[in-house]
Amino acid sequence: MNSPMLMNWNQRTRELLPGFVVSLIVAAAAGFLSEHYxxxxxxxxxxLGMGLNFLSSESKCKxxxxxxSxxxxxxxxxxxxxxxxxxxxxxxxxxxxxxxxxxxxxxxAVSVIAAKIMGFQRxxxxxxxxxxxxxxxxxxxALSAALPNHPHKEKATLFTVIGVSALSTLAMIVYPMIANWFELSPQAAGIFLGATIHDVAQVVGAGYSMSTETGDTATVVKLMRVAMLLPVIICAAMITRLQGPSSTGKQPPLLPWFAVGFLLLACINSTGWVPVVVQGGLNELSRWCLIIAISALGMKTQLKELASVGIKPILLMVGESVFLVALVLMVIHWWF
Incomplete structure (x- = not known):
């Protein structure tokens, strides 16, 4: 007789397999095109994933x-x-x-001030x-769960997630062009990409599309930004305690487990004890995991949803992204 745990595992596998297989097929097609072109x-x-966007709304693949992703x-x-x-x-x-x-x-700080000037809540x-x-x-x-309750917080969170995902997808394509246009060195390009692109996946995609050195640098810089989530959430939690009751929802982790895993594996790799064959195998597995995941991210991209929220919130988020790009380029020019 099958145990309940095994039955649940089998049911979960059947539920996830169609979407995963589609993502795997898209990744394989991308690999084929990349090799030939x-x-x-x-x-x-x-x-290719964006071309199959309709699958993300299919019950079997969703x-x-x-x-x-x-x-x-x-x-x-x-x-x-x-x-x-x-x-x-x-x-x-x-x-x-x-x-x-x-x-x-x-x-x-600039975003909070700009939002207030444009008539939005802090x-x-x-x-x-x-x-x-x-x-x-x-x-x-994570910030939404830590910030004080507000009547419009859920709507603001939804728009932010949609907007930042769309902008990050666009940044993955455009920012490497900016790095090439400014003739940044591989390390400077990595610092630029890691310091400006919003989501980790797109940082990885943009960085390694330029070179291995750029990808490695961009990943390290990006994970430094991810680590900043801890002090920022602590500040948000302090605001919550000062201004109102804490959120009743489940509190997200202060530091994502993948950042902790990245650091642990980097420490293990730094010992020099990992065989070259094992290191190469894990690097190749990592590469395919990322290609498959980005295929799925493409399928999830819903740019049309941005049209329903008005122009001012879009301008705010685009302005924040442009400000960040300009600030990073200025610092790289004068300091690196």
Missing amino acids: SAPVMLFALL AGIEFT RTVLRIGIALLGMRITLDQIAALGWKPVVLVITLVVVTI VFGMLTGGATAICGASAAL
């Missing part, structure tokens, strides 16, 4: 696409730790750390600023 596989995966993505990012050593992080020096802290504080500026400055939709959801 010498273009970035991440970009092919994203565009759960699997959601799982692939979140869990498989995070597994791939955690495994990227096997590409990084603590020596590489140290080689970046103290400047990127100071850069990341400054960017997060300044961007959130909570909306905090959500959009945090999503832009830290780690996209994950930061928006």
Whole structure:
């Protein structure tokens, strides 16, 4: 007789398999096109996924696409730790750390002020600023749970998640072009991409579409931004305690597990004890996890939904992104 746990596992597998298989097929097609046309596989995966956007609303594929775009993505990012050593992080020096802290504080502060000037509540500026400055939709959801209750908080959170996901997808395509136009070095390009693109997946896609060095640097800088989620959420929690009762929903983790996994694997890799064969195998597994996940992210992209929320919130988020790009380029020019 099958145990309840085994039955639940089998049911969950059947539920997730269609969406995962579709994402896998799109990733394989992207790999084929990349090999034959010498273009970035991440970009092919994203565009092919967007072409199959209708599948994300199919009941049979929806759960699997959601799982692939979140869990498989995070597994791939955690495994990227096997590409990084603590020596590489140290080689970046103290400047990127100071850069990341400054960017997060300044961007959130400017976003809150801009939101107030445009007639929005401060909570909306905090959500959009945090999503832009830290780690996209994950930061928006985490901040939403930590901020004080507000009648329009749920709507603001929904728009922020949709808006930052769409802008991050666009940034994955456009920002490498900006890096090439300014003739940034591989490391400077990595710092630029890691410090400006909203979501981790698109940072990885944009970085490794340029070069391995750029991708490695962008990933490290981006995870520095992700780590800033901890102090920002602590500040949001303090605001909550001062202004009203805490959220009744489940509190999100202060630091995403994939960032912790990335750091642990980087520490293990830094020992030099990992065999080259194992390291290569895990790197290839990580690469395919990310390609498959970006295929699913493409299928989830719903740009048409932005049209229903009006122009002012879109202008605020676009303005925040442009401000962040200009600030990072200025700092790179004068400081790096």
